[in-house]
Amino acid sequence: MDKMPKWADVILTPLISLVLAMAISALVILAIGESPAAALKTMVDGALGSSYGWGFTLYYTTNFIFTGLAVAVAYHARLFNIGGEGQAMMGGLGVALVLLSVPLPHWLLALPAAMIGAALFGAAWALIPAWLQAKRGSHIVITTIMFNFIAAALLNYVLVNILRPVGSMDPASARFPESTYLPALTDIAAAIGIQWGKNTPVNITFLIAILACLLVWLLIWRTRLGYEIRALGRSEPGALYAGISPVRIIVIAMLISGGLAGLMAINNVMGESERLVLNAVEGAGFIGIAVALMGRNHPFGVFLAALLFGFLYQGGGELALWTSIPRELIVVIQALVILFTGALDNMVRMPLERMFLALRKRRAA
Amino acid sequence: MAMTAQDAGGRPETAAPYAIELKGISKAFGPVQANKDIDLRVAKGSIHGIIGENGAGKSTLMSILYGFYKPDRGRILVNGEPIAIADSQTAIRAGIGMVFQHFKLVQNFTVLENIILGVEDGRLLRPSLAKARGVLKQLAHEYELNVDPDETIEELSVGHQQRVEILKALYRQADILILDEPTGVLTPAEADHLFRILEGLKAEGKTIILITHKLREIMDITDTVSVMRRGEMVASVSTAETSPEALAELMVGRKVLLNVDKTPARPGAPVLEVRDLHLIDHEGVERLRGISFDIRAGEILGIAGVSGNGQTQLLELLGGYPEKGARVSGAIRMNGEALDLTGAGSDARTRRRRGIGHVPEDRQTEGLIMDFTAWENIAFGYHDKAEYQKGWLMDNDAIRRDAKKYMEDFDCRPRNCDLAARDFSGGNQQKLVVARELERNPDLLLIGQPTRGVDIGAIEFIHKRIIELRDAGKAVLLVSVELDEILSLSDRIAVMFDGRIMGERLPDQTTTGELGLLMAGVTDTEHHAAEDGIPPEHRHVDDLPDETANGGPR
Numbered sequence: 048m049d050k051m052p053k054w055a056d057v058i059l060t061p062l063i064s065l066v067l068a069m070a071i072s073a074l075v076i077l078a079i080g081e082s083p084a085a086a087l088k089t090m091v092d093g094a095l096g097s098s099y100g101w102g103f104t105l106y107y108t109t110n111f112i113f114t115g116l117a118v119a120v121a122y123h124a125r126l127f128n129i130g131g132e133g134q135a136m137m138g139g140l141g142v143a144l145v146l147l148s149v150p151l152p153h154w155l156l157a158l159p160a161a162m163i164g165a166a167l168f169g170a171a172w173a174l175i176p177a178w179l180q181a182k183r184g185s186h187i188v189i190t191t192i193m194f195n196f197i198a199a200a201l202l203n204y205v206l207v208n209i210l211r212p213v214g215s216m217d218p219a220s221a222r223f224p225e226s227t228y229l230p231a232l233t234d235i236a237a238a239i240g241i242q243w244g245k246n247t248p249v250n251i252t253f254l255i256a257i258l259a260c261l262l263v264w265l266l267i268w269r270t271r272l273g274y275e276i277r278a279l280g281r282s283e284p285g286a287l288y289a290g291i292s293p294v295r296i297i298v299i300a301m302l303i304s305g306g307l308a309g310l311m312a313i314n315n316v317m318g319e320s321e322r323l324v325l326n327a328v329e330g331a332g333f334i335g336i337a338v339a340l341m342g343r344n345h346p347f348g349v350f351l352a353a354l355l356f357g358f359l360y361q362g363g364g365e366l367a368l369w370t371s372i373p374r375e376l377i378v379v380i381q382a383l384v385i386l387f388t389g390a391l392d393n394m395v396r397m398p399l400e401r402m403f404l405a406l407r408k409r410r411a412a
Numbered sequence: 413m414a415m416t417a418q419d420a421g422g423r424p425e426t427a428a429p430y431a432i433e434l435k436g437i438s439k440a441f442g443p444v445q446a447n448k449d450i451d452l453r454v455a456k457g458s459i460h461g462i463i464g465e466n467g468a469g470k471s472t473l474m475s476i477l478y479g480f481y482k483p484d485r486g487r488i489l490v491n492g493e494p495i496a497i498a499d500s501q502t503a504i505r506a507g508i509g510m511v512f513q514h515f516k517l518v519q520n521f522t523v524l525e526n527i528i529l530g531v532e533d534g535r536l537l538r539p540s541l542a543k544a545r546g547v548l549k550q551l552a553h554e555y556e557l558n559v560d561p562d563e564t565i566e567e568l569s570v571g572h573q574q575r576v577e578i579l580k581a582l583y584r585q586a587d588i589l590i591l592d593e594p595t596g597v598l599t600p601a602e603a604d605h606l607f608r609i610l611e612g613l614k615a616e617g618k619t620i621i622l623i624t625h626k627l628r629e630i631m632d633i634t635d636t637v638s639v640m641r642r643g644e645m646v647a648s649v650s651t652a653e654t655s656p657e658a659l660a661e662l663m664v665g666r667k668v669l670l671n672v673d674k675t676p677a678r679p680g681a682p683v684l685e686v687r688d689l690h691l692i693d694h695e696g697v698e699r700l701r702g703i704s705f706d707i708r709a710g711e712i713l714g715i716a717g718v719s720g721n722g723q724t725q726l727l728e729l730l731g732g733y734p735e736k737g738a739r740v741s742g743a744i745r746m747n748g749e750a751l752d753l754t755g756a757g758s759d760a761r762t763r764r765r766r767g768i769g770h771v772p773e774d775r776q777t778e779g780l781i782m783d784f785t786a787w788e789n790i791a792f793g794y795h796d797k798a799e800y801q802k803g804w805l806m807d808n809d810a811i812r813r814d815a816k817k818y819m820e821d822f823d824c825r826p827r828n829c830d831l832a833a834r835d836f837s838g839g840n841q842q843k844l845v846v847a848r849e850l851e852r853n854p855d856l857l858l859i860g861q862p863t864r865g866v867d868i869g870a871i872e873f874i875h876k877r878i879i880e881l882r883d884a885g886k887a888v889l890l891v892s893v894e895l896d897e898i899l900s901l902s903d904r905i906a907v908m909f910d911g912r913i914m915g916e917r918l919p920d921q922t923t924t925g926e927l928g929l930l931m932a933g934v935t936d937t938e939h940h941a942a943e944d945g946i947p948p949e950h951r952h953v954d955d956l957p958d959e960t961a962n963g964g965p966r
Contacts, residue, residue, distance in 0.1 A: 269805045274788070274795050281781045287733040288770070288778040289793035290761025404442045 051403035056396075057348070061341055063395050064387040065355075072380045081372050093365025094358045100365075102232065102247020106319065107331075108357030109249065112256040113311035114335025115353050116263050117169075119344040121187075121304035123267055124296055125280040130176060130191025131308040132332025133198030134169040138309025139316040140202060141168030143210060143323035146223040157227035158251075161317050162310060169309015170302040172198060177301030181294040187301070195332070206325055220323040229318045250318035259307065260346040266303070267346075276300050308332060337381075340389040352388075359384065429492025431456040431588050431619035432477070437486035439472055446472040448643045450486070454588075454636075459610060459620045461630040461651070464640030465663055465867035466838050470623050473640070474590050478510045479503040490588070509581025513592045515573050517565045523576050524548070524561045527583050544583065551582055555612045556605070570718075571602035578609065588619045595629060599718050600895060600928035607633050625868075627656040628896065639663055664869050674879045677903040680709035683856050683887035684730075685745040691725050691911075694737030699725040701911040703742070707856065707887040712878065714902025714919075715891045717931050722911035723891045724773060727860045729753075730889070731770040732760035747855060764793060769854030771845050773861045773891070779845040780833040787815035787829040790848050814851075822847035823873065839870030846874055850881060857881055860891045875901060895924055909933040 073083035094104045114131040121128035128134075141164035151157040176190035203218065210220040229250045236243040267273040279286040279296045286293055315327050334356055341355070342348025363377025387395070434452040438445070446469045454460040464470050475481045477488065479497040488495055490506045497503050503510075517526050524541050527548065532540045545561055552558050557575050565573060574594060581589055591610075595603040610620055610633060622634060630637050631651060638648040639662040647662050661667055684707045691700040699722050707713045717723055728734050730744065744751040746766050752758040760770070770793075772778040780789050791800055791811045800807050815829040822843045824836070833841055842862070849857065859878065863871040878901060882888055892898050898905055899919050907914045907930035914930040 265805070269808070271795060271801065271806055274791075274806060278781050278784070278792070281783050282777050284774070284778045285781050285792075288731065288760055288772055289795070290732065290759050290764060292759065408442075 051400050055399060055403060057343065060392065060396050060399060061352075061388050063399070064392065065384065067395070068380070068383040068387040071383055075376065075379060076372065079372070079376070081370060086366060086370060086372060089366050089369050090358075090362030093369070094362035098244040099247060100361060102244035102249045103364075104354075104357040104361040105232070105253050106247065106249040106314070106357075107360040108353045109253045109256045109314045110311050110331040111334050111338045111353035111356050112260065112350060113314070114308050114331050115338030115342060115349040116259055116335075116346060117304045117306075117308035118335045118339035119342065119346070119349055120263060120267070120276075120307060121300055122339060122344045123273075123280050124276045124300035126177075126180070126297065126300060126304070127188050128173065128191055128301065128304045128308075129188050129336065130173060130194050130305070130332070131335045132328055132330070133191070133195035134172045134305040134308035135311045135328045135332050136195075136198045136202050137172040138165035138169040138312035139323050139327050140205060141165045141309060142312045142316045143220050143223075144168075146227050146317065147210070147220060150224070152226055154227055154229055157317075158229065158313070161227070162255075162313055165309040165312040165316075166306035167309070169312075170306040172309070173301045173305025174298070177298045177305075180301075181297040203325065206323065210323060218325045222322045223317065227317070228321060229313075231318075248319040250314065252314035252318045255310075255313065257350070259310070260350050263307070264346040272299065308335070334381075337385040337389060340385070355384070356381070429456075430454055430489070431458075431491060432621070433489035433492070434473075434477075435487045435489070437473065437476060437483045437488070439476060439481060439483050445643050447476070447483070450640075450645045452638055452645060452648070454619055454621060456491075456619055457614060457617045458635040459614055459622060459633055461634035461637040462621060462623045462640060463625060463627070463630055463637060463659060463663060465625065465869075466865055467642075467867075468640040468663070469643040470640055471592065472643075474510070474592060474621070474623060477503065477590065478508060504584050504586070507585060507587040509578075509584060509586025509589045511574065511577040511581060511589065511591045511594060513594075513596060515577050517573060517576060519566045520564055522562050522564050523559050523568075523579075526565060526576055527561075527580050531584060547583060548579060551579060554616070555582075555609050557582075557609060569602075570597045571599070571605065574598070574606065575609070586618075588621070589613065590621045590623070592623045593625070594622070595624070595626065596893075597719065599931050600924050601932055603629075626896075627659055630659065631656055641665055660868055664867070666869075672875050672879060672900045674901075675883070677711050677882065679711040679903070680885060682706045682745075683709050683747060684889070685743075686730075687743040687745075689726070689729065689742035689744070690740065691722075691729055691734060692739045693725070693735055699738075699911050700729070703908075703911070703913055705906055705913065705916075707889055709855075709887055710882055710885045711903045712882050712888040712890055712901055714898040714905045715889065715908055716895060716898045716905055716927055717891075717893070717908035719893050721908045721931075723860070723908055725911075726908070727770070727773060727858055727889075727891055730763075730858055731768070731772065732758055732763035760793065761796065764852075764854075767855035769849035769852055769857045771842075771849050771857070771859040771862060773864070775841055775845050780841060782834040783832055785830050785832055786819065786824070786836070786844055787812045789833050789844055790815035790818055790829070792848065794848070794852065818847040818851050819844070821851070822877070837867070838865040839867045842866050842874065843870060846877060850877055853884075854886065856887045856889065858889050858891075861893065862890070863892075863894065863897060895927060898927075899924070907931055 076083045076086050092100070094100045114135060117131045117134065118128055142161045145160050145164035146157060149160060151160060172194060176187055176194055179185040179190050180187045206218045206220065211218060212221045229252065231247065232249045232251070232253060233244045233247065235251065267277065275286070275291045275296050278289060278291055279293055283293055286296070311331060312327070316323055320327060338349055338352040338356055342350070342352035359377065359381050363374065363380070366372050366377060367374035430453045432452065432454040434450055437447055437450040439447040450473060462470050462473070472481065476483050477497065479499045479502055482498070488497060490508070495506055497506065518529065521529070524544050528540045528544045533543065534540070548561050557579055559568070559572050559575050559579065565576065568576070578589070594606060598606060614620060622629070624630060634651045636648065637651050637654065637659065639646050639659060641663060686706070687704050689700050689703040690698065692698050703726060705713065715723055715726070725734065729740060734740055740753045742753065744753065746768065751766065752762070776782060781792060784792070788811070794800070795806070800810055812829060819827055819829060824840050824843045824847065833844065836844065846862070862874050862878065866874065878888060878890070890898065890901055902919050905917045905919055905922065905927065907927055909931060910933060914933065914935065917927065
């Protein structure tokens with residue numbers, strides 16, 4: 048028997064964690080002599096108060112959906128992919144190489160081509176750690192972290208020495224051809240007669256991200272591969288007993304995971320900056336871990352958690368812009384959210400479970 | 413029900429207070445009532461058995477007595493004195509000692525170090541060790557509890573490790589000894605020796621509480637017995653006045669067939685032929701040392717043996733998943749065709765396609781994915797079957813349909829295929845696995861410890877289905893550490909010891925004594941016995957169950 052209803056487990060627990068994190072954040076804001084209420088208002092207004100704010104929030108959300116899904120898929124095979132950051136960087140490189148070397152006359156052609164490049168490069172970057180884990184037992188956490196650093200160094204080298212246009216002082220690639228620019232969500236809205244979100248970076252990738260959530264859900268819960276991934280994640284001896292090859296599943300799960308992380312580049316590299324810059328990922332790979340954790344590795348949960356972190360990102364930026372609260376405080380708030388929803392999950396869950404048990408007992412009596 | 417220990421066993425002086433008296437003990441875990449208003453009286457100097465199915469509440473009751481749980485209600489009297497047992501230290505001070513099913517010993521400490529652990533006399537170890545050595549010598553002498561005090565635990569056999577646990581309790585001056593399923597890991601000879609030790613302790617006035625699910629042990633050694641069912645104490649009777657059948661009925665709440673009903677086997681053509689199978693594990697230890705046997709259609713081959721003698725490796729190898737890094741040689745033929753021992757064609761998937769069903773020894777980590785629902789588990793291992801696919805996706809409706817049917821056929825309760833496997837009782841979990849493997853109608857069924865942790869009612873049911881499969885002309889390889897199970901199900905018995913088959917016997921032409929010798933590694937007794945003209949039961953071997961000694965200490 049379940050200790051508490053599912054809705055309490057999935058909704059109530061993270062919500063209470065969130066409130067706790069907010070409460071402590073408020074205390075911190077009080078301690079530096081600012082008003083928590085005003086800060087919250089700034090954040091909400093800045094992130095959700097206008098279509099402009101929403102535009103940025105959803106742009107960040109899109110990044111976090113991809114990296115969150117990447118962590119979630121790997122986690123179902125009990126693989127902790129910390130390498131989303133590096134895989135997303137390599138995805139960016141894939142996008143840049145495709146768009147700069149292949150002449151593509153229209154974004155409808157450029158988009159699938161760039162997606163293939165992004166996914167392939169991201170997956171390739173996950174392949175080596177996956178192989179080492181599957182064949183040699185090298186721990187995936189260690190290897191993927193190391194591959195983040197290697198990716199950063201590699202990207203640096205490629206940008207400075209290969210992709211940098213002659214005469215440029217900026218470690219960035221040339222701009223992608225204009226024919227490959229992705230339609231912003233504003234344009235799509237305008238096409239159906241709605242005026243929305245002018246001058247924001249959110250683009251068609253947001254819709255692709257939602258599609259990705261759906262596909263990942265299908266993959267994990269409706270396909271044979273997903274069944275095998277979950278079985279291996281729960282019990283390796285069980286998988287062997289059932290004739291499921293751990294090597295095969297580890298490699299495939301990590302390829303999908305890396306591919307998803309790589310796909311983030313469609314949003315930030317192709318959709319937003321329209322060229323490859325040095326620090327394009329901006330830590331989204333790591334946020335993905337928190338997003339997956341908070342979303343309980345379920346695509347819908349990942350979507351909601353990504354939205355929350357999108358809000359924190361955009362709201363935090365506003366906070367730094369309009370108040371004297373330092374930008375670093377946002378990192379503190381994000382850290383608190385991660386701490387409460389992830390690491391201290393049981394602190395909230397246990398009392399809740401006890402409460403529901405007591406309630407049930409009273410009802411039975 | 414009203415009958416208590418007074419009428420039976422124990423000491424004649426009925427005026428003496430009981431060693432243990434429980435009055436109205438209740439304990440609930442959330443909505444689960446583990447113990448309901450339990451009364452129990454154990455006479456001083458007696459051996460009292462507590463028997464019941466898994467989940468009947470035996471362990472909870474003993475944990476309350478040992479201070480692990482606090483009862484919600486009820487009183488505990490030790491030697492007539494009311495006592496509140498808040499923790500195990502209190503229990504130990506009250507003279508209660510516990511020997512757990514899973515030993516609590518430090519593997520790389522010596523026997524002596526383990527014995528003084530927690531009761532050292534001071535900061536320096538040497539005086540405590542010296543004292544313990546003296547006490548140990550005396551105890552060994554008094555109770556036949558011989559163990560080398562300077563050996564490390566990991567070097568000892570399971571039987572000797574158990575003796576260390578008993579010594580630990582005695583060293584803490586326990587007068588009341590609780591043993592939780594003590595014979596689960598022992599050979600018959602070791603079990604007999606244990607019982608001799610217990611008789612000796614009883615003769616010295618110690619009180620012993622024996623928790624077990626084996627009816628035979630209750631009948632053999634206890635003076636009085638209490639039966640638990642679903643958290644309630646349903647009866648306390650004198651052992652002399654009851655029978656295994658009556659106890660089984662009390663445990664389950666209905667009549668139970670203890671002996672398996674089966675007709676003689678009519679073996680057909682060989683289904684599985686195993687020749688000179690060797691397996692060396694990743695540490696270089698040879699786990700299988702030249703195993704050869706045949707199983708014919710319509711025949712059950714039982715493999716007896718103390719666990720850890722290669723049975724697990726044999727099952728895994730036949731099932732297609734030998735341990736990682738193991739080196740394998742030999743030959744296996746299935747229905748006359750060779751099976752791959754290495755390479756891509758040696759995996760469990762291929763084995764299933766060749767008609768091998770497998771109920772693994774460890775259903776919780778292998779046979780089931782505990783977090784998966786029952787219907788997901790019904791497809792486990794068969795999830796790649798064509799009938800479960802619908803284009804790119806799995807046909808979950810088809811799987812559910814099968815799950816519902818299988819659960820109906822095998823009487824799995826609760827009849828809800830959306831529950832996770834972990835929400836079923838041990839017996840019903842096993843029924844899920846057995847249902848999944850048997851419903852595919854395999855030519856060969858590998859089945860390991862089919863009834864471990866399974867309640868009597870389900871045991872009866874599972875045994876019946878295994879026999880039915882045999883009668884349908886299929887081959888069955890049964891591995892079990894329960895000799896009774898092997899004897900009642902098998903058409904032939906092979907005994908494994910140290911990776912070898914020590915001999916084959918027919919169940920109606922052998923005894924537990926003879927099988928016990930083979931399990932202990934005594935080479936083929938039939939031969940020697942024939943040569944010497946001595947019946948196998950009377951051959952002298954270390955630790956051999958000595959019939960004359962059963963009455964008490966010498």
